[in-house]
Amino acid sequence: xxxxxLFWLFILLLLVFRCNESERGQYPIDxxxxxxxxxxxxxxxxxxxxxxxxxxxxDDLLYVKASYTRDNGVETEQKVSAYSRNxxxxxxxxxxxLDVELVAVDRSRNESLPVTVKVFPLDSPxxxxxxxxxxxxxxxxxxIVWDNPTGKEMVICVDSPNEAGExxxxxxxxxxSLTGTGNVRGFDSEERLFNIYxxxxxxxxxxxxxxxxxxxxxxxxxxxxxxxxxxxxxxxAYAHYHIENIWDGNINSFFIVQTKGEFPFSFTFDLGKKxxxxxxxxxxxxxxxxxxxxQNIQYFQLWGTNxxxxxxxxxxxxxxxxxxxMIKPSGLPPGENSPEDIAVAAxxxxxxxxxxxxxxxxxxxxxxxxxxxDANASMSELRFFGSIEK
Numbered sequence: 001x002x003x004x005x006l007f008w009l010f011i012l013l014l015l016v017f018r019c020n021e022s023e024r025g026q027y028p029i030d031x032x033x034x035x036x037x038x039x040x041x042x043x044x045x046x047x048x049x050x051x052x053x054x055x056x057x058x059d060d061l062l063y064v065k066a067s068y069t070r071d072n073g074v075e076t077e078q079k080v081s082a083y084s085r086n087x088x089x090x091x092x093x094x095x096x097x098l099d100v101e102l103v104a105v106d107r108s109r110n111e112s113l114p115v116t117v118k119v120f121p122l123d124s125p126x127x128x129x130x131x132x133x134x135x136x137x138x139x140x141x142x143x144i145v146w147d148n149p150t151g152k153e154m155v156i157c158v159d160s161p162n163e164a165g166e167x168x169x170x171x172x173x174x175x176x177s178l179t180g181t182g183n184v185r186g187f188d189s190e191e192r193l194f195n196i197y198x199x200x201x202x203x204x205x206x207x208x209x210x211x212x213x214x215x216x217x218x219x220x221x222x223x224x225x226x227x228x229x230x231x232x233x234x235x236x237a238y239a240h241y242h243i244e245n246i247w248d249g250n251i252n253s254f255f256i257v258q259t260k261g262e263f264p265f266s267f268t269f270d271l272g273k274k275x276x277x278x279x280x281x282x283x284x285x286x287x288x289x290x291x292x293x294x295q296n297i298q299y300f301q302l303w304g305t306n307x308x309x310x311x312x313x314x315x316x317x318x319x320x321x322x323x324x325x326m327i328k329p330s331g332l333p334p335g336e337n338s339p340e341d342i343a344v345a346a347x348x349x350x351x352x353x354x355x356x357x358x359x360x361x362x363x364x365x366x367x368x369x370x371x372x373x374d375a376n377a378s379m380s381e382l383r384f385f386g387s388i389e390k
Contacts, residue, residue: 224272
């Protein structure tokens with residue numbers, strides 16, 4: 001029995017040794033380098049160039065390697081398989097001539113003689129996106145609208161002074177959508193400096209736009225909300241997923257409305273005070289498999305009234321505050337979420353209310369459709385901003 005155990009131990013050690021050896025890569029078979037890469041053409045794009053080439057006629061060719069130095073001084077290598085006929089040079093900030101060295105590498109790790117290719121990538125797309133920015137004062141801060149025609153990933157950074165007068169990062173927008181809108185909130189209605197610039201994943205930075213804005217006045221309604229149901233609009237919810245969850249400040253709790261798949265479907269509540277809205281912020285039910293899909297609400301309406309004794313399930317005496325759509329920033333299909341999608345879902349979507357709408361106290365929220373057509377609907381938070389009547 002002992003000899004048998006020793007035998008299997010020996011086999012196990014041999015397997016481990018062989019696995020370790022295999023991880024070291026292909027042993028050299030020969031010392032004959034492959035032929036040179038033959039350049040065909042170069043495509044110069046924003047922040048990158050694509051080099052098209054022909055590979056040498058070598059049966060054991062493994063990959064093609066490009067070596068170059070980015071604007072920040074970092075020496076970089078890009079590799080593509082022997083099946084590819086082009087290689088991308090990326091991460092360039094400002095347009096200039098750049099030398100790229102191409103070599104072919106075979107399975108014995110022999111390298112061909114280098115071929116130097118001169119490329120001339122255009123300015124990084126962070127610069128054209130910066131030039132597209134439209135900035136304006138908004139409630140509690142500023143509003144930023146951007147174009148990103150390349151759809152490349154980048155970060156719009158916003159800095160503003162803290163209480164000590166030091167410029168600090170206030171908000172970052174992680175974008176890869178073709179167009180978008182963002183808001184920087186949380187400031188008093190007094191003159192304030194904002195610095196806006198854009199960076200990419202290679203550490204490239206755009207110039208900085210410095211502008212002074214005076215945010216429009218708004219305040220958040222933080223207390224006094226309660227259940228309220230007029231005739232014909234009953235309260236429907238599961239015991240642990242009640243309506244109070246949308247006012248508890250916790251994005252990980254949520255309200256589930258039992259619609260039975262009957263859309264449009266209404267639920268109502270009392271704000272406790274009249275408010276002339278600037279906006280509402282809605283936070284979806286969280287979870288990578290839930291945001292922008294499942295029970296989360298995609299289309300909805302808001303209605304209001306100040307006459308709770310005169311309204312019912314009929315819309316006759318309700319005042320319409322707006323129609324709204326929750327838009328997924330990336331436009332990706334359900335279940336596929338970009339970093340921007342995830343960040344916006346956790347932060348919440350802002351919906352501006354018509355400034356001509358009157359101040360109201362009682363709200364009727366109409367669910368028009370959920371993302372997946374689910375029979376139930378859910379949300380994590382619903383927050384209210386504007387001018388509150390004292």
